[in-house]
Amino acid sequence: MAEITLNALAHTYSDAPSKPEDYAIRQMQHVWHQGGAYALLGPSGCGKSTLLNIISGLLEPSDGEVLFDGKRVNELKPEERNIAQVFQFPVVYDTMSVYDNLAFPLRNIGVPEHKIRSKVLEVAEILELSDQLKRKAKGLSADQKQKVSMGRGLVRDDVSAILFDEPLTVIDPQLKWKLRRKLKQIHEQFNITMVYVTHDQLEASTFADKIAVMYQGQIVQFGTPRELFEHPAHTFVGYFIGSPGMNFLEAEVGEDALIFGEHTLNIDPKLLAALKAQNATSATVGIRPEFVHVWDGQNVDAFKVDVDFVEDLGTYKILTFTFAGVSMKARLSEDQKVPEGKAFVSFPEQWTKIYLNDYLVEVPHD
Numbered sequence: 001m002a003e004i005t006l007n008a009l010a011h012t013y014s015d016a017p018s019k020p021e022d023y024a025i026r027q028m029q030h031v032w033h034q035g036g037a038y039a040l041l042g043p044s045g046c047g048k049s050t051l052l053n054i055i056s057g058l059l060e061p062s063d064g065e066v067l068f069d070g071k072r073v074n075e076l077k078p079e080e081r082n083i084a085q086v087f088q089f090p091v092v093y094d095t096m097s098v099y100d101n102l103a104f105p106l107r108n109i110g111v112p113e114h115k116i117r118s119k120v121l122e123v124a125e126i127l128e129l130s131d132q133l134k135r136k137a138k139g140l141s142a143d144q145k146q147k148v149s150m151g152r153g154l155v156r157d158d159v160s161a162i163l164f165d166e167p168l169t170v171i172d173p174q175l176k177w178k179l180r181r182k183l184k185q186i187h188e189q190f191n192i193t194m195v196y197v198t199h200d201q202l203e204a205s206t207f208a209d210k211i212a213v214m215y216q217g218q219i220v221q222f223g224t225p226r227e228l229f230e231h232p233a234h235t236f237v238g239y240f241i242g243s244p245g246m247n248f249l250e251a252e253v254g255e256d257a258l259i260f261g262e263h264t265l266n267i268d269p270k271l272l273a274a275l276k277a278q279n280a281t282s283a284t285v286g287i288r289p290e291f292v293h294v295w296d297g298q299n300v301d302a303f304k305v306d307v308d309f310v311e312d313l314g315t316y317k318i319l320t321f322t323f324a325g326v327s328m329k330a331r332l333s334e335d336q337k338v339p340e341g342k343a344f345v346s347f348p349e350q351w352t353k354i355y356l357n358d359y360l361v362e363v364p365h366d
């Protein structure tokens with residue numbers, strides 16, 4: 001069991017790093033609490049695998065520390081860290097039986113055979129591999145092989161965390177949801193810290209209680225799926241989570257409102273004051289398509305915008321419109337009237353987010 005702390009962690013693959021972009025991990029401060037089910041979500045190349053390899057000890061960080069339960073482990077070898085890692089491609093010994101594959105990590109540390117047997121049978125049962133134990137791993141399907149890979153992490157009582165690096169990549173789509181549910185069940189049974197790496201927001205939110213969104217070597221937000229959806233702390237989170245992602249538009253910071261060309265948008269005076277306190281002359285406004293209010297008819301409180309097109313996606317429609325020269329999207333429910341030519345939209349204050357240099361501007365709590 002372990003709480004994993006990343007303390008001022010940074011990593012570069014470059015011999016002479018000179019700028020932030022030379023770092024695969026940039027000054028990271030983060031805690032994975034004991035027993036949590038976490039996802040590490042981000043696009044290709046943002047540093048997810050680098051981070052997992054640093055935690056498991058396959059890679060030594062250029063700077064900073066990794067702590068397990070408060071103790072520095074930088075100098076420990078992977079086998080001394082008690083971390084199980086499940087990779088994209090299943091790691092199984094093809095010529096061994098499923099039983100021997102599962103028993104392997106325990107035999108390595110000299111556990112007596114009778115204890116091995118009971119543990120292997122228990123884990124095989126959970127993974128629904130009991131009837132496959134005598135088979136050679138070579139003949140297994142990709143999802144069964146991946147289950148064996150996971151099982152090898154689960155047999156050890158001393159495992160403090162399991163790191164999954166895109167474990168469902170090679171699994172058929174119809175089996176993915178089954179394995180994902182299995183993982184969730186295993187997490188509940190074993191009370192092990194699990195970190196699940198993926199670039200798929202659906203996988204992240206069905207597995208994890210909390211998601212760390214990674215972008216350019218940094219964790220830009222750590223929150224529940226709902227927090228990431230409703231209150232993106234960084235423009236990247238707004239863009240990456242949701243389908244379609246958040247609408248963004250640049251505004252001028254005016255005397256008592258935000259200005260988009262000929263339009264003005266009133267915002268909380270405290271937010272405006274926060275922008276002015278940072279001498280901001282412009283800011284980015286973000287609003288999710290789900291929260292854009294599309295009125296049925298003319299409305300004095302709404303902006304009159306040009307309708308570009310409407311896509312019917314079965315249970316809902318996406319309206320694309322142009323506001324202040326920017327193409328934006330709004331989600332319409334199935335029974336909502338579809339505007340033609342012109343539409344009247346408003347941006348409810350509660351869901352209209354203001355960003356400065358990509359980070360959310362918030363009103364300080366009293």
Ligand SMILES: Nc1ncnc2c1ncn2[C@@H]1O[C@H](COP(=O)(O)OP(=O)(O)OP(=O)(O)O)[C@@H](O)[C@H]1O
Pocket residue numbers: 013024042043044045046047048049050051199
């Ligand atoms: N061995 C290496 N040598 C040099 N650069 C590397 C190495 N491994 C990764 N990188 C670079 O470090 C950055 C982060 O890569 P990493 O593989 O950690 O990202 P990722 O988020 O896991 O991406 P993916 O989902 O594509 O695996 C990328 O710019 C990548 O090109």
